[in-house]
Amino acid sequence: MSPHAGELRERIRSAASAAALHAEDVDREARFPRESIQALKGHNLLGIMVPQRHGGPGGALADAALLCRTLGQSCGSTGLIYAMHQIQVASLVAGAGENAWQRDFLCKVAQDQLLLGSVTSEVGIGGNIRSSICAGEYEGDAVTLVKHSSAISYGAHADALLVTARRDAEAPSSDQILLVAERSGTVLTETSRWDTLGMRGTDSRAFEVRVSARRSQILDVPFGDIAQQSMLPTSHILWGSVWLGIATDAVERARAFLRHQAKNESGSLPPGALRLESAISVLSTMRARLDTALADYAAHQNSGAGALPMKLSAELNGLKIALSEMAVKAVQEAMLICGISGYRNGTPYSLGRHFRDLQSAPLMVNNDRIALNTATLLVAQRAPLMKD
Amino acid sequence: MEDKIRDVLAQCGRLPTSPSTLAAHDNLYDAGLTSLATVNVMLALEEAFDVEFPDTLLTRRSFESIAALSDVVSTLRAGR
Numbered sequence: 306m307s308p309h310a311g312e313l314r315e316r317i318r319s320a321a322s323a324a325a326l327h328a329e330d331v332d333r334e335a336r337f338p339r340e341s342i343q344a345l346k347g348h349n350l351l352g353i354m355v356p357q358r359h360g361g362p363g364g365a366l367a368d369a370a371l372l373c374r375t376l377g378q379s380c381g382s383t384g385l386i387y388a389m390h391q392i393q394v395a396s397l398v399a400g401a402g403e404n405a406w407q408r409d410f411l412c413k414v415a416q417d418q419l420l421l422g423s424v425t426s427e428v429g430i431g432g433n434i435r436s437s438i439c440a441g442e443y444e445g446d447a448v449t450l451v452k453h454s455s456a457i458s459y460g461a462h463a464d465a466l467l468v469t470a471r472r473d474a475e476a477p478s479s480d481q482i483l484l485v486a487e488r489s490g491t492v493l494t495e496t497s498r499w500d501t502l503g504m505r506g507t508d509s510r511a512f513e514v515r516v517s518a519r520r521s522q523i524l525d526v527p528f529g530d531i532a533q534q535s536m537l538p539t540s541h542i543l544w545g546s547v548w549l550g551i552a553t554d555a556v557e558r559a560r561a562f563l564r565h566q567a568k569n570e571s572g573s574l575p576p577g578a579l580r581l582e583s584a585i586s587v588l589s590t591m592r593a594r595l596d597t598a599l600a601d602y603a604a605h606q607n608s609g610a611g612a613l614p615m616k617l618s619a620e621l622n623g624l625k626i627a628l629s630e631m632a633v634k635a636v637q638e639a640m641l642i643c644g645i646s647g648y649r650n651g652t653p654y655s656l657g658r659h660f661r662d663l664q665s666a667p668l669m670v671n672n673d674r675i676a677l678n679t680a681t682l683l684v685a686q687r688a689p690l691m692k693d
Numbered sequence: 694m695e696d697k698i699r700d701v702l703a704q705c706g707r708l709p710t711s712p713s714t715l716a717a718h719d720n721l722y723d724a725g726l727t728s729l730a731t732v733n734v735m736l737a738l739e740e741a742f743d744v745e746f747p748d749t750l751l752t753r754r755s756f757e758s759i760a761a762l763s764d765v766v767s768t769l770r771a772g773r
Contacts, residue, residue, distance in 0.1 A: 480723035
């Protein structure tokens with residue numbers, strides 16, 4: 306972990322407390338968790354992955370993962386917003402190159418604790434972010450863009466949005482750029498709002514997005530490369546960390562419930578108690594897979610190789626599928642342990658929010674779609690399945 | 694060799710435009726090549742040129758362009 310680890314943990318704990326305080330209200334009202342985000346900004350935790358050469362603290366992905374997990378334990382929506390923001394930071398760091406405007410912008414992200422959002426979805430393209438319909442229009446140094454996005458999470462609250470588009474009107478749908486649209490140069494017109502089962506604080510809405518920017522705001526690195534090398538690995542690791550956090554809090558509540566039962570019933574435990582062993586075992590497995598993925602991805606980045614070997618892509622896809630399924634299993638076990646106390650809202654053992662938040666995990670990119678893609682990658686590999 | 698590679702791309706690449714219109718250094722991913730199609734192209738190239746792609750060459754770079762594929766196949770044939 307980065308230097309000043311103890312001090313960092315304190316700041317993280319403090320931000321997580323703010324998130325915990327408002328988690329139920331955020332979920333009930335389906336509102337943006339402004340108090341948590343304010344606390345994260347106040348503790349300088351939004352810019353954690355901005356490298357030192359851009360004026361940031363130079364934190365590692367493992368630090369962001371710890372934050373995602375800790376925040377997830379307090380409030381799933383806060384954790385997921387934080388994860389989504391860090392995914393954009395990682396993409397920006399990977400794609401900024403030598404561009405002066407972008408390097409300055411990265412400095413601002415760290416200094417002013419800017420919140421970054423993502424506009425990859427588009428009406429008409431389904432779940433495939435590697436395809437765009439809208440295209441950049443150029444006049445001299447100016448670039449404009451109009452995009453009908455089917456969902457932007459916390460779009461109304463972001464300080465800047467990273468938007469995908471076709472390079473220009475002649476480009477094929479997969480020839481995409483990523484553009485940094487500052488809030489001041491962007492007009493967002495809400496076209497519909499989502500009312501979801503869980504992760505209700507992410508405040509996802511459909512918007513028409515009108516951007517006015519300069520060419521220097523377009524990342525030099527093609528979006529396809531950013532997606533494969535940075536966005537996908539970071540997404541799967543950070544989302545997985547949030548899910549582990551939510552599942553951990555659910556199992557902590559189950560354990561607290563059993564302690565409470567044991568005290569009242571003089572030591573005898575309810576029938577569901579045996580599920581605690583399997584629930585904790587699931588959490589351990591999730592943690593182990595995340596740590597392995599973090600290490601493997603870090604090793605790849607240190608090798609300076611750039612494009613991910615198919616083997617690592619397959620591992621990171623498998624990670625997402627496994628963590629999403631395991632998190633759902635863990636909260637189900639916790640629910641069976643807590644029984645009616647978990648099923649009801651407003652008890653110290655309530656699990657409704659945890660359960661509903663985790664239902665999003667197998668769906669945010671549907672696991673079936675990922676599994677089919679991954680099977681093809683795995684067929685291509687020749688190396689033995691088991692390392693020595 | 695480039696012609697044979699273009700044939701394979703035409704059959705397995707699932708590209709929206711014909712590979713005959715692509716220059717040797719045009720980016721195949723920008724032209725619409727997906728990761729899934731990459732695997733089909735790889736298997737077909739192994740068949741067509743009687744080579745085996747080692748895992749170390751299973752990256753985006755190898756399949757970036759017709760020229761890149763040509764380099765990889767030549768290297769594999771030479772080492773056989």
